[in-house]
Amino acid sequence: MTASIGNIAVHRELMLGRRELSARFRVSPPRTLRAGELLTGAACSSNVIYHIVAGWACQFHDFPNTHQTIAEIYTPGDVIGIDAVLRARTPEKVMTLTSVTIEVIDAEGALLDLMSSRSTALYVAWLFSRRQRRSERRLAAIASLDAQGQLATMLLDFYKRLSSQRLITASSYTLPLTQIQIAAYLGLTVAHVNRVLRLLREERIANFEKHCVTILDLGRLTRLTLNAARENSAAGPDQLQTNTRAPELSLTSSR
Amino acid sequence: MTASIGNIAVHRELMLGRRELSARFRVSPPRTLRAGELLTGAACSSNVIYHIVAGWACQFHDFPNTHQTIAEIYTPGDVIGIDAVLRARTPEKVMTLTSVTIEVIDAEGALLDLMSSRSTALYVAWLFSRRQRRSERRLAAIASLDAQGQLATMLLDFYKRLSSQRLITASSYTLPLTQIQIAAYLGLTVAHVNRVLRLLREERIANFEKHCVTILDLGRLTRLTLNAARENSAAGPDQLQTNTRAPELSLTSSR
DNA sequence: CGATTCCTTGAAGGTTGTCAACGTTGGTGG
DNA sequence: CCACCAACGTTGACAACCTTCAAGGAATCG
16 A cells, blocks of 8 residues: 655655664564464563564453453554553453464563654654554444445455555455454454355355455445445535535434 | 553653643644634645644544544544644544634644654654544444443543543533534434433433533443443442543643 | 524334354364 | 364344434524
């Protein structure tokens, strides 16, 4: 995803920062973990920053009365734990979903150190920003789509992430989640996830079997998400800016 | 209880960064906007960073087929737009909900500049991190609670945010949202928001009338959220979240 | 005072959760 | 190789929750 950052200077500085951080990660040799291990447990200091070279991991929450919730899913290329030092209360729990190869920065004042270089600091900000964007997209999806739309969004999201890392070329990939985990990620029940997956299969839109996702009809899958085409660019009523008084937010009736 | 930030050095640097950013904001005189104005429109450059001194604002999304969605709600003390430069595609739309007083940093390379100071960079990272934490909490709530729980979470969230800014002392505050906007924020319909609000009122848990929220039973309200007590501890009266708050680092508290 | 916009409420129907049962898979030890 | 076990997947019936649709009341602003 070549970001067309508005500003050339910013873009150059970002590239620089990425290289610097990358170098920091390569100081120590990479580690390997098996599936189902905890990242936080291994090196308990909360100052550790991880970079996933290969494999998947997920961050989860335990709430007293609710079932477990998966807060985020990490794929190769992701950086985990930049904000660990800044999080007051809850050191988030991160678990590997597959066997994983990670690079680690494990210094006492790691983050403070990184912030000393302007380009690295900027790159770290960009990482934060990207993560934030993901959360927002997921929030919008979960709030305004039905189960089918959410599944579609998830399948498409991972497809794009893996593609942008050059990890897949065809329209199928390995998704190392159980249906239980998918349910915990989307806030649905296993039973319903199962139903909707069957629907997507019957409709020849996408298939998920034995941890293998195959996208059968990219167009229709996309149409189920919030990316639905804005091809109707014709001079249609833009719906915004119509009122002179209270321009935006004519929020009549939601969903 | 552990005050928060694990590291003393980090904490000191954060305080410093907060002061530095605060100073940057005070270079230009504050502006005032009326309710219903767009922030992004006013000063169209995407390099603008805002600091809300007084008033509320919200960030919203327009999706082709869906109705509008409110992505985030900003209260006094919040910083808006640090990531604007880093967002490739979509400059988010932000609208004031009340009349608002804001401080502005409007420089060409504003963010690049901020990142040059280690302490400011760290404070910016903390701001990112705090925003991320909010998104995650909201995600967890929206994914695993019913409408009543979501409403409770929202009411409680604003209550805590305003309290931590010393903007309220009693158990009531002004919430400048219409039920339509609440629905857009939570991903529900107006009709249902209305029903659930009535329920909360009838149950003497909380009241929302004419933009005024009154919390009638903090214990039961909390019990509806994900903070549900793990009552197995000692005999304390439920009094959740009493003073365990991390030291606040908001911009306003140093004036 | 009219005209919006917002709030409120009911009835009907769709979507999702709950519960319970059974099928499938993969690993382990005899 | 087989028996067994545990975790995961699959399915149906039913109930709870939420949306949709529709209509009327209340508040606000020119």
